[in-house]
Amino acid sequence: MNSELKKSAQNGLYEFAPDGNGCRIYHAETPRYWYNYLWNEDRYCAQISQVGHGRSYYLSEKADMCMINRDDARYVYLRDDADGTCWNIGKGPLNTEVEDYCCTHSIGHTQICSRKNGIEGSWRIFVPKKGFHEVWTLKLRNTAEQEKRLSMFSAVSFYLEGFSYPRYYEMYRCMKTEFKRELNGIYCDSAHPFAPHELYHGFLASSEPVYAWDGDLTKFCGSTSTLTLPDASTCALFQRPDIVVNGKDCTNSEASLFILGGVLQHKITLMPGEEKEIQVVFGISSSCEEACSAVKRYADAESTEREFAESEAYNYEKISSLSVKTPDQKINHMMNNWVKKQADFCIVGKKGVRDNLQISVALLNYRQEKAKEEILECLRHQFQDGHGVLTWYPYDDMRYSDQPFWIIWAVCELIKETGDLSILDTEIEWQDGGKASVLEHVKAAVNRLILDKGEHGLVKIYFADWNDALNITDDPEAESVMLSHQFCLALRELKRMMEYAGDTQYAGFLEKEYEQLKEDINRYAWDGKWYARALSSKGNVGTQDSAGSKIYLNAQTWAVLAGVADRERLAYVLEAVDSMEQDFGFPLNLPPYPEYDAHVGRMSGMLPGLFENGGVYCHATGFKILMDCCTGRGEKALKTLKKIMPDSEENPSAKSGAEPYVFTNCYSTNPEYYGKSYQSWTTGTSAWCMMGLYEGILGVKRDYEGLRISPCFPEEWEEAEVTRYFRGADYHIIIRNPEHIKNGKAEVYADGSICDSGLIPDYQDAKQHRIDVLIKRG
Known part of the structure; x- marks a missing residue:
């Protein structure tokens, strides 16, 4: 174990399992919720925190969401019926102290264990390889010297929202809960007239006979333990549910309209040394019959373990074709499984052309067929004029300028990976109707970027480019230097692909476009010591004489990646980038904007040092790692990677708040929030750091x-x-x-x-x- 891992283990907060596949968390009070995500190729996903709660959802092939539970409600309560002591295996939400707490987030499952009142409790959650549900394996063992009589309550809320419908057609108006004997659980039926698919029916069922139940969460939590919402429906608060803490039994309630959920109560008697195992299944179905069929797969421990083993094997198999062994054990733990799992999850958690294409190119390193499928799916969201939607869930076709670049780049990388030029002949639909070959999609993207050139020959920025928060809305003719660099890279790569395909005429055309664009960038965007970020008649952005911020990271890194900076300029660019270094990465721009500037839009409206306004945007720092590798700076590339890895030496997870096993999108440089992280899991940082190590440092x-x-x-x-x-x-x-x-x-x-x-x-x-x-x- 290297020094950083030893330090983390010594402070008692967490440690990696020896093989790196699991992260063991030893305190439920993490700086913020530390999540694991479990999902399958049927697109069912469960988010699980270190206390066990989290959202469960399904996203259909057409990106129609079903968010199954409201307010992330997924809880298991235990009560000693002899003395009334009640607790959770994962400590929350009752927050009763427990002993020997440990949550292990692993690649294929999460398991939470603890002891209380002479009872060892274990709660394991996994998502089977097939199906629209998750499975909870609950084990209770009596370590006391006397008999124990317990009540166990498995509790969830039902929401079933996430799709568009006319006003006043909220899902809760169409739902009811009912205890189904044949299911041995609560079934939440819905009859929404605008539901886009049949899977808007929830259930919570058990392998063991249920003593009592509640489908009305008001009965379980108590009428005073609710929060009234504007539409007069209520949402239960689970911190002190009345039934649990006051020694009561569930009321066998059912509900319609308001505060629907599922609570299953089991009465368990354990002799000294005796153990009891119960399977609980939570998910969605198209009918009660389908739910019953799913639950039967987990009728006993043996059949459940077979399903679990199949799920575990699949989760490891799909990421097993790529591995690394370096002298740095923390890098090995992160890069062998966790970063691949994180990138894989981004395909589930994101539905955007720019985002998913970047992730897909990283997936080409280890999930080639999945990456190909996703790249072709992104092309379906491109318009015939060459531009693409920002996201297709939720649908957003605001005109961002950079989508065509990612299309060109990703297709080139796909052909490099497969060597299969016939992919270029595959016909793919357009977002606005009709279809065309992959090559025609690529050429449409090239033409879009050429047509989008502005006064100086650079590509216009429109509402924004890669940086969503840089909005030069007071100048529709403003030009993006970063995107123009990216277009240079796309022209260079596509030229090579066309030469490989034997189309020297089109390759020659691309070469001329590349040389002209490169010349225009160096003529108009070079500021003497670095490249501007955007050109505008209202004032250039990211120059030495710009108002507010003077230098932007991405305009420098992509100049190197695209070969735009010649030898003389390169020395200045590297010096400028190095001058931006902070304790835990490289800020997106410096200095931060001190106050709102309508010329650059949303980024300047944030506090200085937060997010895009001078924060360390780890995704962009990932670009910088590959820039270092392009210039032979292996030491700097490695140092930069280690800076933005979670739980770094300068910014441990106890300070940043970020999970120690997945990358985050940014760290704050604001003095009041210094080092704090915002969003992990769904960030392109994972893809670029993976490429930075495997393709850059290891080459x-x-x-x-x-x-x-x-x-x-x-x-x-x-x-x-x-x-x-x-x-x-x-x-x-x-x-x-x-x-x-x-x-x-x-x-x-x-x-x-x-x-x-x-x-x-x-x-x-x-x-x-x-x-x-x-x-x-x-």
Whole structure:
């Protein structure tokens, strides 16, 4: 265990399991909720905090949401019926003290354990490989010397919202709960006339006979334990449910209209040393019969364990084709499973062209078919004129300028990964009707960006580009320097793809466009020491004489990634980027805007140092890691990666609040919130940090002709290993730097034979090949 992991274990807050697959949390009072997400390919997802609560939802293929429970209500209460002591296995929401608390968030499940009143309790949650539900395995063991009589209450709310409908057609007006004997649980029926699919019916059922139940949460929580909402419906508060804390039994209530939920009470008697196991199933279905069929799969412990084992195996199998071993154990724990799980989840949690294309390109490293499916799905949300929607859940077609770039880039990366040019002939629908080949979608994106050029030959920013919060709405002709850099990269990459495809005429056209755009950027956007962020007649953004903020990170990093900065400018750009470094990453812009400026819009309306206004936006810092690798700065790339990893040395999770096993979107530099994190899990930071390590630092890169090895290896590392599946073959790559050479040259051998330019033969033979890489002096 390295020093950072030892430090985390010593403070007692958490530690990784030895294999890195689980994170053990030892205190329920984390700085904020630390979540795990569990889901399947049927698009059922459960969010689970360290106390066990969280939202459960289903998102259909057409992105129609069903949010199953209101206010994240998923709780299990225990009560010793002899003395009235009541508690939760995960401590909350009753907040009664428990002993030996431990929550293990793992790749395929979450398990929460504790002891109280002589009872060892365990609550395991997993989402099966197939179906629209989650399974709770609850185990109670009597460690006392006398008999224990317990009541266990499994409680959820029912919401079933998340889709569009006319005003006054709220779902609660169409719902009722009923205890179904054949289900052995509560069934929440709905009859909404505008429901977009049939799965708007919830249920909570058990494998063991239910003693009593409540479908009306007012009866369970108590009429004074409610919060009245504007429409006069109520939402239960679960901190002190009346039935639990006052020693009562459930009332066998059912409900319609208001405060619907499901509570199942079990009476359990345990002799000393005796253990009881109960399966509880929570989810949605198209009918009660379908719910009954689902619950029967978990009739006993043996059948449940088979389902659990299948789910566990699948969750590991889908991310198993890519792995790494470095001298840094924390990087190994993060990058072997958690970052891949996080990126994979972003496909479930996000539905946007820009977002999902970035995530999909990262997925090409280990889930090639899923990545291809998602890239083609994003093309369906492109209009015939070349631009794309921002998101299709919720639907938002506000004109952001950067969607066409991501389309070009992602398709190029897909062809590099597969080598399959026939993909370009696949016909894909347009958002506004009709269909065209993938190549025609790509060409439409190129044409859109060319047509969107402004006065200086750079691409217009419109409402915003990648930075959603940079809104130059007072100048419709403003031009984005970042997007223009990105378009240069797209033109360069697409030119190579067209040459690979044999279309030299179109490749020549792209080359001319690239050279012209590069020339225009350097003529009009270069500010003497760095690149401006945007050009505008109302005042350029991100220049030395700009009002408010003077320099933007993305305008510099993408200039390097796209090859726009020549050697002389490159030295200035790197110096400028290095000057922006903070304790835990690189701010998006400096200095932050001190007050609102209508010229740059929303970002300046935030407190200085928060989010896009001078905060360390980790997604953008991920771009910077790859920029370092492009310039041979392996040490800086590694240092930057470690800065923005969760629970870093300078910004531990106890301070930032972020989960220690997944990347976050940003850290605040505001003195009042210094180091605090906002959003984790659904952030492109995961994708770019994964690419930064595997493709940048370790240099395992897809290319049209095959897999190319070109590491930017840090001198502090002596050796690292990577396994990678590529085009039907497995590669075990061993990189050695015995002399700790800085910015050395890689000598690559495939099965003992030297590879020119680091290009490995494209075997496609279903075999494993050993790749040896030796770092030598250049």
